[in-house]
Amino acid sequence: MKCPKCKTKISISSFLKSSSKKPLQCQKCKEILETKRSIGKFFIIMVSITFFLNLFAKGAILRGAFAGIAAGIASVYSTKIEERYYQYSQAIDLIVAESIKCLSSSWHYATLNIDCDGREVLCNIKNNENGMGAETTDKLHSLCEDLYVLMLKNDDVWIGATLKVFKENDSWKHKIKFIYG
Numbered sequence: 001m002k003c004p005k006c007k008t009k010i011s012i013s014s015f016l017k018s019s020s021k022k023p024l025q026c027q028k029c030k031e032i033l034e035t036k037r038s039i040g041k042f043f044i045i046m047v048s049i050t051f052f053l054n055l056f057a058k059g060a061i062l063r064g065a066f067a068g069i070a071a072g073i074a075s076v077y078s079t080k081i082e083e084r085y086y087q088y089s090q091a092i093d094l095i096v097a098e099s100i101k102c103l104s105s106s107w108h109y110a111t112l113n114i115d116c117d118g119r120e121v122l123c124n125i126k127n128n129e130n131g132m133g134a135e136t137t138d139k140l141h142s143l144c145e146d147l148y149v150l151m152l153k154n155d156d157v158w159i160g161a162t163l164k165v166f167k168e169n170d171s172w173k174h175k176i177k178f179i180y181g
Contacts, residue, residue: 084154091147092163096174098140099125099165110134112163114144121145157181 099112107127115122123144125134151158160179165172 084156087150088147091143091150092174092176095140095143095147095163096165096172098137098143099163100172102134102136102140103127103165104134107134108167110165112140112165114148114161114163116148116159118157118159121148 095112099110102125103110104127107129109128110125111128112123112125121141121144123136123141125136126132127134147161148158157180158178159181161176162179163174163176165174167173
């Protein structure tokens with residue numbers, strides 16, 4: 001068994017002890033995840049302190065220092081969220097385009113179900129109008145795996161996704177929903 005992030009070997013005993021559906025991680029990757037969570041908690045505390053100081057503190061220098069720190073953290077955090085959104089959007093757009101290629105020309109609505117247990121990604125397409133399935137391509141499967149890995153790198157671990165594609169005024173639209181375990 002290997003850690004999905006850093007490819008370090010994980011012992012069989014760790015695998016057997018794990019009861020969650022989330023992928024196993026080595027100790028180093030767990031520590032990195034905990035550090036990122038701590039930074040998020042620190043950000044919330046700094047915003048709270050800034051809010052408190054803005055309401056109650058009279059010292060402009062102290063208030064400004066905390067506000068500056070919180071604003072800096074918020075700026076970095078906001079930039080990372082924007083980067084993630086852009087990366088995720090690009091990957092999802094590729095999946096949408098490939099999913100549409102798999103559909104029959106008579107279909108106007110379909111659902112792509114993606115399931116992942118941390119070890120493999122499975123996907124299938126069904127037509128909600130008649131219940132029939134469509135043949136998925138290797139490229140679609142690969143794009144779904146790429147999305148999972150991309151999100152995993154950002155500690156955004158999901159176990160499933162439902163992508164609905166539908167024709168509206170002769171153009172294709174989509175909605176996606178992730179399922180977290």
